[in-house]
Amino acid sequence: MSSRVRQRRQGASLVPFSAIAAVFLALSVVLSGGVAYQFHRMSYPSVGLADSVGAKPTYLVLLVLDGARPDYFHLTALPHVDALRAQGVEYDRAWAGILESETPSGHATISTGSTPSRDGLLGFNWINSVNDAVRLFDPNVVRAGGIEKVMQQAGAPTIASAFKRRYPNATVVAVSGHKYYAADPLGGPKADYILYYNGDAQGHYVPTAIPGHVPPASVFEGAGLTWPSTTMPPGGEDTIAVKLALSAFTHLHQQVTLVNLPEFDWPLGHVYGSDVAKTRYLMQAFDGDLGHIEDAYRKAGVLDKTLFVITADHGMMPLRYQIPDSVLDNAVTQAGTTSPETTYQSAGYIWLQDPSKAQMVADNIVKAKNSHIQSVYFKVPGSSGGTYVLDSGLPIPADVDRANQVLLQSFLGGNAPSVVAFCTEDSAFVTKGAETWKANHGGGSWASQHVPLILAGPGVAQAGLSHAPARLEDVAPTILSIMGASPKGMQGIALADAMQYPTGRQVSAQAAANKALQPVVEALMKQAGSEARSGGRH
Numbered sequence: 001m002s003s004r005v006r007q008r009r010q011g012a013s014l015v016p017f018s019a020i021a022a023v024f025l026a027l028s029v030v031l032s033g034g035v036a037y038q039f040h041r042m043s044y045p046s047v048g049l050a051d052s053v054g055a056k057p058t059y060l061v062l063l064v065l066d067g068a069r070p071d072y073f074h075l076t077a078l079p080h081v082d083a084l085r086a087q088g089v090e091y092d093r094a095w096a097g098i099l100e101s102e103t104p105s106g107h108a109t110i111s112t113g114s115t116p117s118r119d120g121l122l123g124f125n126w127i128n129s130v131n132d133a134v135r136l137f138d139p140n141v142v143r144a145g146g147i148e149k150v151m152q153q154a155g156a157p158t159i160a161s162a163f164k165r166r167y168p169n170a171t172v173v174a175v176s177g178h179k180y181y182a183a184d185p186l187g188g189p190k191a192d193y194i195l196y197y198n199g200d201a202q203g204h205y206v207p208t209a210i211p212g213h214v215p216p217a218s219v220f221e222g223a224g225l226t227w228p229s230t231t232m233p234p235g236g237e238d239t240i241a242v243k244l245a246l247s248a249f250t251h252l253h254q255q256v257t258l259v260n261l262p263e264f265d266w267p268l269g270h271v272y273g274s275d276v277a278k279t280r281y282l283m284q285a286f287d288g289d290l291g292h293i294e295d296a297y298r299k300a301g302v303l304d305k306t307l308f309v310i311t312a313d314h315g316m317m318p319l320r321y322q323i324p325d326s327v328l329d330n331a332v333t334q335a336g337t338t339s340p341e342t343t344y345q346s347a348g349y350i351w352l353q354d355p356s357k358a359q360m361v362a363d364n365i366v367k368a369k370n371s372h373i374q375s376v377y378f379k380v381p382g383s384s385g386g387t388y389v390l391d392s393g394l395p396i397p398a399d400v401d402r403a404n405q406v407l408l409q410s411f412l413g414g415n416a417p418s419v420v421a422f423c424t425e426d427s428a429f430v431t432k433g434a435e436t437w438k439a440n441h442g443g444g445s446w447a448s449q450h451v452p453l454i455l456a457g458p459g460v461a462q463a464g465l466s467h468a469p470a471r472l473e474d475v476a477p478t479i480l481s482i483m484g485a486s487p488k489g490m491q492g493i494a495l496a497d498a499m500q501y502p503t504g505r506q507v508s509a510q511a512a513a514n515k516a517l518q519p520v521v522e523a524l525m526k527q528a529g530s531e532a533r534s535g536g537r538h
């Protein structure tokens with residue numbers, strides 16, 4: 001899995017009348033719901049009361065189901081998840097809101113409450129300001145501090161740093177199965193312990209830790225924490241990661257537990273294309289693991305003091321079309337330059353040796369006339385990272401362009417690529433080693449962006465379903481606000497409709513964000529529908 005692919009959506013123009021009517025109907029329902037929501041919220045006590053009402057959770061369990069689609073949560077009864085949904089809030093339009101929609105950047109955004117432009121983590125690979133390649137798929141790079149140095153240099157606060165600023169004696173633990181590149185940004189430099197799994201010299205699957213975040217040996221010594229082979233049965237890797245988190249809880253009693261569950265992404269999404277029977281099985285296994293966490297917290301007497309948050313780091317887009325990566329490579333060569341780094345998934349990201357050739361490269365991609373490329377943007381230098389300009393050879397609806405621009409903004413200012421080519425929904429660029437993948441992510445398609453988000457626990461409103469366009473960057477500010485810590489310095493907002501006692505300022509901030517982002521999310525959803533129906537761009 002060393003090379004990674006991607007793909008995405010396109011701008012089709014033929015939308016049947018029934019689809020337009022459906023969109024209008026959906027819009028009117030959303031808008032009336034939004035108004036009702038605001039009135040409902042305005043009737044709550046504001047500012048001064050918020051801090052004096054209700055008990056705050058003192059424990060956090062944040063579960064990131066890697067690449068899990070929201071529809072996985074509706075395939076079968078999930079007693080423990082369903083109980084959380086019933087007592088808390090579930091977002092049906094939550095989205096990553098960033099580029100790249102990849103594992104390191106998704107986890108960093110969850111942890112920092114900020115976008116890659118602010119936290120510095122763009123994806124797996126990019127070219128930094130001194131023209132060096134950053135490559136984070138290598139465990140040795142990550143173990144040597146490759147991710148944490150980027151985060152430290154960017155200086156964005158994290159859940160761990162903000163929580164410890166408020167509660168200096170708190171312990172923070174981040175855990176994954178094999179994804180060191182998820183656990184490390186999820187915990188960040190201030191996490192006490194960052195744990196994950198790898199194969200040892202005997203071929204056993206064993207827990208380990210990122211240097212500088214190594215726990216007492218007892219954490220690794222509990223029953224069932226190793227596996228005699230690196231090949232595990234379905235659900236096994238996720239379950240053993242939860243066991244490791246609970247072993248830490250037994251020995252360290254940490255307040256903050258951040259867990260990445262890798263199997264929804266790999267193998268379920270990429271390899272099996274979210275096969276329904278396999279998805280149902282994995283979700284049931286997850287529900288069982290959630291039950292084990294609840295049992296352990298109940299036994300410790302802190303279950304009713306625990307905030308539970310369930311989300312994903314990015315979406316998972318079923319793949320119907322594979323665009324050869326030569327379409328992008330040739331465009332670079334024909335422009336007379338080279339690309340020291342590229343990432344080809346459900347969007348193509350190209351860093352150029354000669355960035356002044358960006359428009360020429362974009363034009364060349366357009367000239368290839370591949371109907372599964374939705375749009376191409378090239379970067380024009382300027383203050384605060386420059387701007388992205390849509391290549392006029394491949395026009396798209398104005399609302400889709402605005403949505404793409406919101407996504408592109410999320411990494412502008414950082415070491416963003418010179419050229420970005422968005423694929424149509426259900427399409428991705430294919431690279432060597434990923435030819436057989438059945439689903440992918442990485443770009444701006446709705447399926448790459450759409451994520452689940454559920455919150456429950458003390459301080460969380462029993463709000464049922466929310467249509468608010470919650471982003472990954474809103475997760476940390478919401479958690480910290482509910483737990484009485486400050487999200488100062490984070491770009492995201494506290495989701496007031498998730499909070500039992502939001503302040504007036506939080507309610508206004510969310511109303512403003514909803515107003516700005518609802519059209520963005522709706523444009524992505526509408527475009528996804530039209531591209532999926534037309535099978536590409538026409």
Ligand SMILES: [Zn+2]
Nearest residue numbers: 066067103313
């Ligand atoms: Zn991921």
